[in-house]
Amino acid sequence: MKQEVVLELCHVKKTIKNKEIIKDISFELCKGEVLGLLGPNGSGKTTTMRMIVGLMSLSDGEIYIKGNSINQNFSESIKHVGAMIETPAFYPFYSGFKNLMYFSRMLEGVTKDRVLEVIDLLGLSSAIHKKFSTYSLGMKQRLGIAQALLHNPAILILDEPTNGLDPAGVREIRDYLKRIAEVEDTAILLSSHLLSEIELICDRAIIIQNGQFVEAIDMNEKANGRLVIEIIVNQTNDIETVLQQKDYKFEIINERTIIFEIDEEKIPSLNKELVLGGIEVFYISRKKESLEDLFIQLTGGNVIE
Numbered sequence: 001m002k003q004e005v006v007l008e009l010c011h012v013k014k015t016i017k018n019k020e021i022i023k024d025i026s027f028e029l030c031k032g033e034v035l036g037l038l039g040p041n042g043s044g045k046t047t048t049m050r051m052i053v054g055l056m057s058l059s060d061g062e063i064y065i066k067g068n069s070i071n072q073n074f075s076e077s078i079k080h081v082g083a084m085i086e087t088p089a090f091y092p093f094y095s096g097f098k099n100l101m102y103f104s105r106m107l108e109g110v111t112k113d114r115v116l117e118v119i120d121l122l123g124l125s126s127a128i129h130k131k132f133s134t135y136s137l138g139m140k141q142r143l144g145i146a147q148a149l150l151h152n153p154a155i156l157i158l159d160e161p162t163n164g165l166d167p168a169g170v171r172e173i174r175d176y177l178k179r180i181a182e183v184e185d186t187a188i189l190l191s192s193h194l195l196s197e198i199e200l201i202c203d204r205a206i207i208i209q210n211g212q213f214v215e216a217i218d219m220n221e222k223a224n225g226r227l228v229i230e231i232i233v234n235q236t237n238d239i240e241t242v243l244q245q246k247d248y249k250f251e252i253i254n255e256r257t258i259i260f261e262i263d264e265e266k267i268p269s270l271n272k273e274l275v276l277g278g279i280e281v282f283y284i285s286r287k288k289e290s291l292e293d294l295f296i297q298l299t300g301g302n303v304i305e
């Protein structure tokens with residue numbers, strides 16, 4: 001069953017001073033999904049997010065939030081969005097709690113119970129009455145996410161939420177984001193230049209480069225066992241004849257090497273087929289592509305921080 005689409009970008013473009021910053025970006029974000037926006041520095045991740053939250057206008061294209069065009073009905077669409085785009089600004093000498101209460105009063109219908117709920121959701125209860133200035137960077141980020149969630153938005157937009165955090169802090173944020181998506185059914189769009197994070201946190205990733213969509217990757221498909229394997233055989237000339245009736249996805253690399261993209265459970269039957277077809281199999285080895293390999297391959301080896 002297809003999930004409800006809560007955010008849709010259709011051929012979005014942005015030109016600033018005659019420079020096309022965003023050339024043509026389209027993607028969808030579904031309820032409860034965690035989607036990563038991945039791209040080298042300067043590829044347009046922040047600009048894309050700024051347009052979604054209305055901090056920047058679109059030069060062309062459309063953005064729909066829960067079916068409402070942000071161009072035509074901004075006030076209706078923006079109420080479904082919570083965002084942390086720049087470093088969140090809090091009063092340093094107020095406690096985390098007082099800060100959240102302060103922001104909650106500016107939002108319609110946010111009760112003290114909801115404030116307590118987001119504090120619990122982000123694991124901030126034990127430190128919530130301490131001054132904001134005493135918080136670690138990870139706690140400041142979590143308070144920022146808690147603030148963005150106060151009005152229970154359908155979509156949470158986070159620009160590099162793990163930037164500057166140590167590995168333990170990164171893991172913490174990752175666990176909390178997964179929890180938010182599960183518990184509140186929130187759709188999360190986050191950007192990161194850390195590929196490993198995107199791979200761990202997200203259900204899907206959109207790769208962009210030079211303001212242009214490059215590829216969408218489904219992490220669950222990867223996790224569901226689709227592997228890249230390398231098979232060394234005595235000769236590859238007859239491979240196509242041997243496998244003629246099967247819908248294998250493969251590439252002959254040279255006279256002895258073939259690469260297959262295959263479900264793990266189909267490897268033994270593939271092996272059998274090759275052997276029965278008169279092909280001598282020397283090695284079968286797993287070449288599971290990491291997101292990093294794929295990213296470098298797709299973006300032509302651009303340097304990533």
Ligand SMILES: Nc1ncnc2c1ncn2[C@@H]1O[C@H](COP(=O)(O)OP(=O)(O)OP(=O)(O)O)[C@@H](O)[C@H]1O
Pocket residue numbers: 016021039040041042043044045046047048193
């Ligand atoms: N207001 C602006 N005026 C002119 N150029 C801009 C403006 N905002 C962004 N740019 C340019 O647009 C491009 C994309 O920037 P953006 O910040 O969206 O990229 P990014 O993928 O978020 O990069 P980073 O990871 O470094 O933050 C960059 O070349 C940037 O210099």
